[in-house]
Amino acid sequence: MDTKKILDGVKVAELSTFVAAPSCARTLAEWGADVIKIESLKGDAGRVFGQNYKTPTEEEENPLFETNNANKKSICINIKTPKGKEALYKILEKSDVFVTNVRSASLKKEGLDYETLKQKFPGLICGHILGYGENGKDRDKAGFDYTAYFARGGVMGPLMEKGSSPINPAVGFGDNQAGLFLTAGICAALYKKAKTGMGERITVSLYHTGVYDSDLMVAATKYLSDKDKWPMTRTAPSSPLINSYKCKDGIWLEICIQEYNRYLVPFCKAIGREDLIANEKFDNVTHASAHAQEMTAIIQDEIAKKDFNDWNTRFRAADLAFEKIQSWDDILNDPQAWENDILREIHYENGHTGVLVNSPIKFQDMGLPELKPAPRLGADTDAVMKDLGYSEEEITQLKLEKSIGGMQRLKV
Structure with a gap:
């Protein structure tokens, strides 16, 4: 089996913080790219944001940073100094891809906007995570x-x-979506570069990703009446067979039967209510939608009579689409997650064991990517600088001038 990684030989420079852009660069690294994470002398704020959670x-041991920064190198550069900027340009000169989430105005101020970089490095691919897009009054708003x-x-x-009140968002949810979208765009641009030698700019905004x-x-919203627009209540859904229900043991399950007319009979048989099949209020999806609140109450009464395991057996036998509504604790103990390499254990230097989630994109021949721990702050500064042609004396002087930083502990 050919185990060569998909992106072997691709060089990536990452100047980004927190989650979205780093998650993109982590995926590229897992697929074989050589990723240099460029951090300020203080480090990526993503190294300490786990304290909020x-x-x-x-x-x-830093699981939230580890999740989006495994398999990378770290170099600390003060890009606001001329010599620091010079070192950054040398990295970009040797790179195929530049990944960043720095705001557009700041990139332009630092001479790192696409138009400037395109003149210097015409083959460079620039992947940019934005908050709200490139245009409009909020283009540089924090996001x-x-x-x-x-x-x-x-x-x-x-x-x-x-x-009720709005949901509590899951940290990184939208970031990971945007990060994968940017990864896809970068891979398409790498194909263009392989054919033409020219770079490209790819932008993905968090706002656009959400929409x-x-x-x-x-x-659909354009066609809905006011009473049918979201948010909705689960007690009166659009379809009673696309809804959540609470079991006797307190476990919630989600039913998703998109083909109502096709699966009404097996569903009613599974819950022991065959009398509903011929009821003119519920005998097709149009009627059921008009009487959704009544049918939902009937289904809830039946679901509440049995534990989830009972419904698991019945609904599987009927080949219905349903699932237990799982917590993250449930996922950590879900055999399906482990048997499909969705999760993997990571062993920290202090002896603790953590769990990381693998990328959902898999390649048959490449297999499961090797996992190398996220780098300590500035761990690879000396090695990267030497690779750029700097001598040990020059590296020492640049550190004294605070144009670059070596391995150090980030203060929290």
Whole structure:
């Protein structure tokens, strides 16, 4: 079997923080790219943001940073000094791809905007994560997935239970979506470069990603009456067979029967209510939608009579689409996640064991990518600088001038 990695030989320079852009660069690294993570002398703020979620942020154990920065090298450069900028340009000169989430105005100020870089390095591919896009008054507004993706992108509000409070967003959810979209764009640009030798600029915004992830419902909204628009309540869904129900043991399950007319009979048989099949209120999807609240209450009464395991057996036998609504604790103990390499263990230097989620994109011949721990801050500064042609004396002097930084501990 050919185990050569898909992106062997591709060189990536990453100047980014937090999650979205780093997650893109991590995927490229897993696929074989040589990724140099360029950090300020203080380091990526993503090294310490885990403290907001009560997880370790030590160099020896930092799971939230590890998740998006495995398999990379780290170099510390002060790009605001002339010599620091010179070192950065040397890295970019040797790179195929530049990944960043620095705001557009700041990139232009530092001479790192695409038009400037294109003149210097015409073959460079620039992948840029934005908050709100390139145009409009909010093009340089600060944006995280909580705000640009979940809130403004139309994910948070419509998905809450009608009349209740907004959902609590999962950190990194929108970031990871945007990161994978950027990865796809970069791979397409690498194909272009292989054919023409020319670079490209790819942009992905968190706001656009949120809207895109809801594209079916955005399109549908134009046709919905006010009473049918989201948010909705689960007690009166569009279809009673696309809804969540609570079992006797307190476990919630989600049913998704898109072909109502086809599966009404096996569903009613599974819940022991064959009398519903011929009921003119529920005998087809149009009638059921008009009487959704009544049918939902009937189904909930039946589901509440048995534990989830009972329904698991019945619904599987009927070949219905359903699932237990799992917690993250459930996922950590889900054999399906482990047997499909969705999860993997990571062993930290302090003896602790953590769990990381693998990329959902798999290659048959390449197999499961090797996992190398995320680099400590500035761990590869000396090696990268020597590769760029700097002598040990020059490296020492640049450190004294604070144009670059070596391996150091990030203060929290």
